[in-house]
Amino acid sequence: MSTSLITNIGELTTNVGLPEGDRFGTLHDAAVLIDGGRIAWVGSADAAPVAAPDADAIIDAGGRAVIPGFVDSHSHLVFGGDRAAEFEARMAGQKYAAGGIRSTVAATRAASDDELRARLRGFLDEMLAQGTTTVEIKSGYGLSVADEERLVRLAAEVTPEVTFLGAHVVPAEYADRVDEYVDLVTGRMLDACAPHSRWIDVFCETGAFSVEQSRRVLEAGVSKGLLPRVHASQLGPGDGVRLAVELGAASIDHGTYLTDADIAALAASDTVLTLLPGVEFSTRQPYPDARRLIDAGVTVAIACDTNPGSSFTSSMPFCIAIAVRDMGMTPAEAVWAATAGGARALRRDDVGLIAVGARADLVLLKAPTRIHLAYRPGVPLVEQVWKDGVAVFAAPSKARGTENRGSLA
Structure with missing residues (x-):
């Protein structure tokens, strides 16, 4: 199974509560490792080379936001x-x-x-x-x-x-x-x-x-x-x-x-x-x-x-x-x-969050924060979508080599 590392994430919404009281689990300058359709690791982008030294693919988020699907x-x-x-x-x-x-x-x-x-x-x-x-x-x-x-x-x-x-x-x-x-x-x-x-x-x-x-x-x-x-x-x-x-x-x-x-x-x-x-x-x-x-x-x-x-x-x-x-x-x-x-x-604990063991369903936004989803209504802000670790959608500028898949489990 291939592994993918998404790094240089400006704002990562994990929905896993943090000790300091952020129940939305917001991380900055973050990275996520995908392995076999699941989340294998979440942490600081600085730690990513050590956590994922042999990733098959590295995706640079360019400081943009990533949220769960x-x-x-x-x-x-x-x-x-x-x-x-x-x-x-x-x-x-x-x-x-x-x-x-x-x-x-x-x-x-x-x-x-x-x-x-x-x-x-x-x-x-x-x-x-x-x-x-x-x-x-x-x-x-x-x-x-x-x-x-x-x-x-x-x-x-x-x-x-x-x-x-x-x-x-x-x-x-x-x-x-x-x-x-x-x-x-x-x-x-x-x-x-x-x-x-x-x-x-x-x-x-x-x-x-x-x-x-x-x-x-x-x-x-x-x-x-x-x-x-x-x-x-x-x-x-x-x-x-x-x-x-x-x-x-x-x-x-x-x-x-x-x-x-x-x-x-x-x-x-x-x-x-x-x-x-x-x-x-x-x-x-x-x-x-x-x-x-x-x-x-x-x-x-x-x-x-x-x-x-x-x-x-x-x-x-x-x-x-x-x-x-x-x-x-x-x-x-x-x-x-x-x-x-x-x-x-839906009584599901494998989707709707970005945590180790969860399905690797993620959305990269064309924006630095999730706020832009409300701040820029009607604007297509989705840059890329992964479903079970597979890139299933990319905005036109990145669409070559990807395709939509008609199954949302």
Whole structure:
């Protein structure tokens, strides 16, 4: 196995807390040794020649910043169609509602496997180019046994972090038979999808599924060995947070409308709150107060929620910039939430950090500090990306000899 040394790193974010109290593990004038797809050594650039005397390749970071690869713990990448007209209507003042999902269901059902697969790989390439090296992918745009099965099967081709979300909304053919649809989701649909999935999710919200129906879905998934996650409190306050904490869900996602009791429950639990800044940007709902959440002791992640209706962005740097400007996070907190926070939302300890033994998923920025991710919004600041120690993306000036790889494990 080859070894690579990245040295002359101006600012290295490790996400491994330092004794002097820096919980982001920030090192300056640093170096990282990669061996066989894992991190083998982290330390001072001055010590690198002694720590890694025989590295096969030496990469000079030129004083620029290196961060862990982004961990996007909430996405919906397998779908057909487009909802640009719906976005335009919202920008003109129309209120967002969950019902628009059904138009994507129709387009997804009409698309072939090859069409969906090609589009999925296109999104993965977008994500790699913006520093995302691990992604979770949900189903939820099939809403029939056959279509949900193929969505999780296609997602499983590119990531182990696959979520069965048959309980996204009630499809049109079950509009007046919601409990019958829940029976389908917890029965034949779950049987077909569980072999391809790690997670079970439900949209516990007005216009989607009640807390009682959501409990049925989650408990059925757990009985099949799937781990629970919950969409909740996006459109208004509800009981989704209480349910998620009670069932030990890895994350509750959205959390736009939280009560004091919700925040206290999350702070006392292991459930991560995944914030989705692109959703509030696209729907014009109020931004959650991340400062209040962090100060209360809630573990916060940031994800893109890439989907055609409420957040059609695959850019984690864009979401970081929003979180800093409009949600009260510091740049360091936002980067942590998009890396280590996402890893915690996926119950992973091998990604989202730069430490000995972790996967060698790293991002070299065209900037001296991580602050620039928020300071220079919309500017392509990713210079190079490594996934499992392999260079999978390089900016155009360095792109010769590299290629994108459509797999984000």
